[in-house]
Amino acid sequence: MSEAQRYFEEVDLGDEYAEEMTPTPELVREFLGLNPARGGPGDGRFTSDEGARSIGMRAAIVPGSMSMSIISRLVEDWMGPEGTLHSLDVSYRRPVLQGDDLKLQALVTDADETPEGPRVKLDVYMENARGERPLQGTAVVELPRKA
Amino acid sequence: MTTEPTQEAQFEYDRSVVGVQVQLGEFTISEAQVQKYCETIGEANPKFRGGQFAPPGMLSSVTFGGGQALDPKVQFGNTTFMAGSRMEFKEPLLVGHPIKAQTTVKEVYGKTGRTGTMVFVVRRTEFLDAASGNLIGAMEQSTVHRETEAARE
Numbered sequence: 001m002s003e004a005q006r007y008f009e010e011v012d013l014g015d016e017y018a019e020e021m022t023p024t025p026e027l028v029r030e031f032l033g034l035n036p037a038r039g040g041p042g043d044g045r046f047t048s049d050e051g052a053r054s055i056g057m058r059a060a061i062v063p064g065s066m067s068m069s070i071i072s073r074l075v076e077d078w079m080g081p082e083g084t085l086h087s088l089d090v091s092y093r094r095p096v097l098q099g100d101d102l103k104l105q106a107l108v109t110d111a112d113e114t115p116e117g118p119r120v121k122l123d124v125y126m127e128n129a130r131g132e133r134p135l136q137g138t139a140v141v142e143l144p145r146k147a
Numbered sequence: 148m149t150t151e152p153t154q155e156a157q158f159e160y161d162r163s164v165v166g167v168q169v170q171l172g173e174f175t176i177s178e179a180q181v182q183k184y185c186e187t188i189g190e191a192n193p194k195f196r197g198g199q200f201a202p203p204g205m206l207s208s209v210t211f212g213g214g215q216a217l218d219p220k221v222q223f224g225n226t227t228f229m230a231g232s233r234m235e236f237k238e239p240l241l242v243g244h245p246i247k248a249q250t251t252v253k254e255v256y257g258k259t260g261r262t263g264t265m266v267f268v269v270r271r272t273e274f275l276d277a278a279s280g281n282l283i284g285a286m287e288q289s290t291v292h293r294e295t296e297a298a299r300e
Contacts (some may be wrong), residue, residue: 019189021188021189023246027187027188028184030183030187031187031188031208032179034183034184034187034208035208035209035210041167043242055226055295056226056295064228064229064232065208065229065232066188066205066208068204068207068232068234069184069188069205069207069208070188070189071190072202072204072207072234072244073188073189073190073191073192073204076190076192076194076195076202076203076204077190077191077192079192081192081193081194082194084236085236086236087233087234087235087236088204088232088233088234089231089232089233089234090232090233091229091230091231092229092230092231092232095228108150121187130210
């Protein structure tokens with residue numbers, strides 16, 4: 001995790017940034033507890049292995065909104081406090097199982113000075129220990145220039 | 148109910164809800180909620196520790212009081228999953244500032260691929276500054292309806 005500011009001039013195509021995260025059942029409970037009114041699909045897929053198995057999963061899974069939050073954290077950590085996240089577009093390819101050790105990865109694919117400011121495009125994904133990528137997507141951020 | 152043909156299956160849904168915008172109500176993000184959210188997902192950006200800004204990703208986990216999103220009542224498959232999310236952020240998400248949300252069922256469509264036939268529901272939710280009405284951000288979420296063996300048992 002980084003607290004440093006990243007500047008547009010420091011970014012090169014192909015730059016990589018990685019973090020790790022294990023969404024344990026406890027963290028999933030805390031995430032769901034952030035907004036108890038939200039509820040869920042009602043089949044227990046987020047709260048029990050049995051519920052998840054009833055819909056064909058191997059074990060309890062992580063809510064998609066939590067996976068989205070985890071990958072947005074990767075981008076927000078990468079860009080630093082003066083960066084601005086403009087968009088995040090993700091596809092859920094397969095379920096994220098609770099307790100999976102996840103590698104969160106960002107790869108710079110474009111960096112361009114636009115009329116709106118210096119923009120950087122990132123490919124982002126999470127990968128589990130089985131080599132699967134349950135979530136993949138792209139993010140567009142604006143980085144400050146060095147004074 | 149309208150019946151839509153796909154390559155291998157037909158499905159029914161309530162077409163009358165497509166394109167109808169529903170107000171979901173208001174929500175104000177507190178500093179305590181930001182701290183808890185950051186602890187839970189491991190957010191380390193110091194921008195979100197000062198009590199002024201909330202992580203934009205929080206918008207995907209907020210529930211608004213009041214209105215209920217419309218349900219196209221898709222009659223296909225026996226379970227649903229999230230398929231994709233696209234979020235756009237136009238303004239900073241501020242702690243203590245009321246925001247309101249409005250949502251629309253944008254599209255319902257069927258698709259047949261390697262794993263069979265699926266039906267997608269695309270919803271667009273807009274988040275607005277409750278005072279000015281300015282757009283803070285928007286989220287398009289697609290949910291897939293499909294048949295799974297386990298859910299049939």
